[in-house]
Amino acid sequence: MGWFMDGLDAEDYDRTYNDRELIGRILDYFRPEKTAMIITTSMIVLNSVASMLTPIAAAWGLDRITADTFDRRTQWIWFAAILLTGVSAWVFNFFRSWLSARVVGNVVLQLREDAFRAIMHRDMSFFDKNPSGKVVSRVTSDSDEFANVVTLTLSLISQILLVLIIIVILYSRNVMLASVTMAMAPIVVFIALMFRRIARETTRKNQRSTAMVNTSVQEAMNGIAIAKAFRQEGTLYEEFKPVLNQAYSVGLRQGIVFSGIFPVLFFFVGLAQVLLVYLGGKGTINGNISYGDWFLFMQAIGIFWGPLTSIASFWSQFQQGLSASERVFSLIDSEPEVVQIADNDPGNLRGEIEFRKVDFRYEGGTNVLHQFDLHIPAGQTLAIVGHTGAGKSTIGKLITRFYEFQGGELLIDGKDIRSFDLPAYRRQLGIVPQSPFLFSGTVADNIRYPRPEATDEEVEAAARSVAGGDWIESLQDGLQTDVGEYGRILSMGQRQLVALARLIIQEPAIVILDEATASVDPLTEAQIQEGLDIVLKDRTSIVIAHRLSTIEHADRILVLDHGDVVEEGTHQSLLAMGGRYCDVYNTYFRHQSPDYVPGEGFVAVAE
Numbered sequence: 001m002g003w004f005m006d007g008l009d010a011e012d013y014d015r016t017y018n019d020r021e022l023i024g025r026i027l028d029y030f031r032p033e034k035t036a037m038i039i040t041t042s043m044i045v046l047n048s049v050a051s052m053l054t055p056i057a058a059a060w061g062l063d064r065i066t067a068d069t070f071d072r073r074t075q076w077i078w079f080a081a082i083l084l085t086g087v088s089a090w091v092f093n094f095f096r097s098w099l100s101a102r103v104v105g106n107v108v109l110q111l112r113e114d115a116f117r118a119i120m121h122r123d124m125s126f127f128d129k130n131p132s133g134k135v136v137s138r139v140t141s142d143s144d145e146f147a148n149v150v151t152l153t154l155s156l157i158s159q160i161l162l163v164l165i166i167i168v169i170l171y172s173r174n175v176m177l178a179s180v181t182m183a184m185a186p187i188v189v190f191i192a193l194m195f196r197r198i199a200r201e202t203t204r205k206n207q208r209s210t211a212m213v214n215t216s217v218q219e220a221m222n223g224i225a226i227a228k229a230f231r232q233e234g235t236l237y238e239e240f241k242p243v244l245n246q247a248y249s250v251g252l253r254q255g256i257v258f259s260g261i262f263p264v265l266f267f268f269v270g271l272a273q274v275l276l277v278y279l280g281g282k283g284t285i286n287g288n289i290s291y292g293d294w295f296l297f298m299q300a301i302g303i304f305w306g307p308l309t310s311i312a313s314f315w316s317q318f319q320q321g322l323s324a325s326e327r328v329f330s331l332i333d334s335e336p337e338v339v340q341i342a343d344n345d346p347g348n349l350r351g352e353i354e355f356r357k358v359d360f361r362y363e364g365g366t367n368v369l370h371q372f373d374l375h376i377p378a379g380q381t382l383a384i385v386g387h388t389g390a391g392k393s394t395i396g397k398l399i400t401r402f403y404e405f406q407g408g409e410l411l412i413d414g415k416d417i418r419s420f421d422l423p424a425y426r427r428q429l430g431i432v433p434q435s436p437f438l439f440s441g442t443v444a445d446n447i448r449y450p451r452p453e454a455t456d457e458e459v460e461a462a463a464r465s466v467a468g469g470d471w472i473e474s475l476q477d478g479l480q481t482d483v484g485e486y487g488r489i490l491s492m493g494q495r496q497l498v499a500l501a502r503l504i505i506q507e508p509a510i511v512i513l514d515e516a517t518a519s520v521d522p523l524t525e526a527q528i529q530e531g532l533d534i535v536l537k538d539r540t541s542i543v544i545a546h547r548l549s550t551i552e553h554a555d556r557i558l559v560l561d562h563g564d565v566v567e568e569g570t571h572q573s574l575l576a577m578g579g580r581y582c583d584v585y586n587t588y589f590r591h592q593s594p595d596y597v598p599g600e601g602f603v604a605v606a607e
Contacts, residue, residue, distance in 0.1 A: 013126075013334035014327070022322050025329055026149065029110055033103045040103065041157065043096035048161040050089035052169065055299035057081040063292030096158070104150045108143055114332050115139045123338040124402040125363055133215025134208075138331045141210055142324040149321025166304045173293050177280055181301060184272040191264055206254045209247040216243045276301055338404045343421040349428050349509035350378040351540030352413050353399060359407035360394060368394050369563040372408070381541040383554035385584050390560040392544045396512040399542065400429055412510075430508030430535070436499035438487025444479040446487070446498050450506035462505040463498075465534055467526075471497050503535050511541040559584060 017025075030037060061078040116139060127135075170178035220236050280297055283289040289297075353376040360369040368391045376382050384392045397403050398410060401422060410417045417425070427450070438446045447463055448454045454462075463472055463479060471494060475481040487495050503511065513532070536543075543554060551557060552571040559567040559574070559581045566580045574581035 013130075013330055015330045015333060017326050017329065019322060022325050022329070026146075026153075026325060029107045030103070032110075033106060036099055036103050040096055040099040040154065043092050043099065044154070044158040045161055047089055047092035047096055048158055048165055050085050050092055051162060051303070052165050053085040054082060054089065055296055055303070056169070057085055058299070059292040059296030061292075062295050063290055096154075100151065100154050103154075104147050107150060108147045111146060111328060112139055112143050115143065115328055118332045118334065121336060122334065123336050123404065124397065125337050125404075126334070129363060131215040133217070134212070135331070137210055137214045138327050141214075142327045145321050145324030146328060149318060149325060152318055152321060163304060170297065170301075170304070173297055174280075174283070174289060177276060177283075177297060180275055180279065181272060181304065184268055187268050191268070202250075202254045205250045206247075209243075209250040212243050213247050216240050273301065338401055338422075340418050340420065340422055341416070342419040344415075344419050346412070346415075346420045346425045346428065349425075350413050351509045352376065352378040352411075353510070353540060353542075354411040354414075355395075355398075355408065356411065357408035358398070358405050358410060360398060360403070360405040362403075367563065369398075369405075372563060372565075374558070374565065376540060376542070378413075378540055379538055380556060381536050381543060381554045383543040383551035383557045384560060385551060385557060385581070386560035387584065389562070391563040392560055393514055394563075396431075396514055396542055396544060399510065399512060400426065400431060427506075428509040430503040430506055430511040430539075431514070432496065432499045432503060432512070433514045435492070436487075436495045438483045438490070438495055438498060440483070440485055442477075442480050442482055443475060443490075443498055446483060447479070447501045447505055449502060454505055458505060459501075463501045465504055466497050466500045500532070500535055509539065511535055511539050513541065513543045557581065 057078065060081075061074075064074055064078070119135060119139070167178070167182070170181060216239075220240060276298070280289060280294050284291060284294045353374075355369075355372050355374040358369050358372040359367060360372075361367045372391075374395070384395060386392055394403075398405055399412075399417075401417060412420070412425075439449065443463070444456070444459050447459050451458075460479060463469060472478055475490075475494070481489070483489050483495075483498075487498075490498070535541075543551060554571070556568060557571060557574055558565055561580065567574055567577065569577070569581075575585065
């Protein structure tokens with residue numbers, strides 16, 4: 001049966017907390033709700049008292065009937081007492097539920113805010129290792145389970161109070177019957193606690209399987225266009241079935257664990273009730289117990305076993321909530337790999353960049369950069385070329401501080417990059433990836449993204465400064481065109497133009513273009529190139545390109561091979577050398593040159 005546990009191991013950032021730590025963390029979230037919790041607890045006490053007054057009033061009336069002292073005035077008092085206690089219990093329970101819902105809502109809201117904030121502060125290596133569906137599951141599904149813990153806890157307080165009140169009443173009426181009832185209580189509690197460990201572990205597996213289902217669905221939704229293009233919808237479905245079957249198996253096992261406890265509990269409850277009916281009935285016949293007391297006792301016993309079994313089974317259900325809380329707190333407490341040693345204001349950066357003996361490797365991989373040295377003067381446009389895996393994009397990722405390097409120094413304007421306040425530093429970085437991401441909203445909203453305070457006039461000016469603004473006319477509603485989810489309504493070229501306009505309104509000191517024209521047609525490439533001329537002017541720029549047009553006018557070209565700089569110079573000087581750049585050029589760029597003739601060699605002439 002171990003096959004359905006595949007893939008349900010803990011994530012790298014998961015932690016194990018004991019119950020005391022978890023409960024302490026949960027209580028910390030309730031401290032701001034102290035006043036509401038006090039009122040809620042008061043309602044719980046009043047509701048518990050009112051719930052027990054109803055059978056007491058009924059028993060009082062029954063004694064009057066058997067004693068033949070139940071006159072009309074007594075009837076009205078009896079009726080009014082039962083009505084008043086019943087209505088009071090309903091009112092107190094209503095306000096308890098209403099206040100509880102508000103408290104739980106506020107606490108879960110704060111928990112989700114903390115979890116989402118933690119996600120926003122994780123570095124890119126975190127997202128490389130952890131599928132987004134599993135992370136999302138912790139913010140949504142697990143926080144819901146956390147809410148269940150809160151609800152269960154509030155219910156537990158009410159149940160405990162009710163049990164204590166019933167115990168007092170039972171012992172005040174009949175010590176022998178009360179003792180028989182109490183003798184069964186430890187057995188019920190012991191059985192429930194036996195389920196504790198298996199319940200926690202089973203719940204963890206179930207929550208991880210739910211996260212895997214979320215991940216699979218999200219991946220299928222993101223890749224549906226490719227699946228349809230290759231007519232692989234059936235394959236996508238077949239790949240999803242094992243994940244779904246695993247979730248079914250784990251959920252079934254959890255259901256067996258949680259449903260298995262109640263028949264066992266109810267067996268002992270039934271055994272206790274049989275003894276009580278026999279002993280109590282015999283005592284009533286012998287005259288040792290009044291009819292009212294016997295009625296009250298049987299009513300109280302019925303009420304007693306409900307809360308007691310709830311309290312006993314609470315530990316199994318509570319483990320489910322604690323397991324969910326543990327997963328959310330693990331996410332919140334996960335340590336980022338990118339760590340700043342100070343939070344100094346970078347000021348207005350000039351854009352000078354220097355790598356000094358930098359070592360870097362991705363998680364579980366070999367060194368991408370080893371003892372890497374590079375100096376980029378402020379305002380220079382540096383193009384980086386090389387074969388796939390040479391380390392081109394890695395340089396940009398280290399400058400943006402998306403990843404932590406393992407050795408050496410990276411200086412910006414002569415200062416350690418780790419000494420900057422990271423949000424303030426990144427506000428001066430402009431990045432255009434190969435596939436720019438657009439948020440749902442209008443084109444104008446996406447251009448305004450780095451500067452929410454920018455006016456409509458500034459947004460339009462930035463948009464029209466890219467490729468003369470001609471591309472705006474092709475949009476259905478101009479700058480107010482809705483881009484759709486992930487910007488899918490726009491073409492790849494239009495997304496790149498929006499990303500360039502976003503850079504212009506941001507006015508960054510350092511610009512990183514990661515193969516920004518690799519996936520567009522020649523006409524759009526020409527439009528993007530016009531925008532690049534504006535974006536790169538007087539700024540330090542790192543251009544990682546697969547298009548000749550984006551590198552031939554660079555101030556300097558760097559040729560990388562497995563993390564080492566093997567050549568550097570201008571486009572013409574490197575061609576004249578006839579070295580590694582020529583190899584890269586003939587592989588990637590030669591067909592883009594206007595001088596290229598298929599089937600003929602290329603002869604570079606130095607100017």
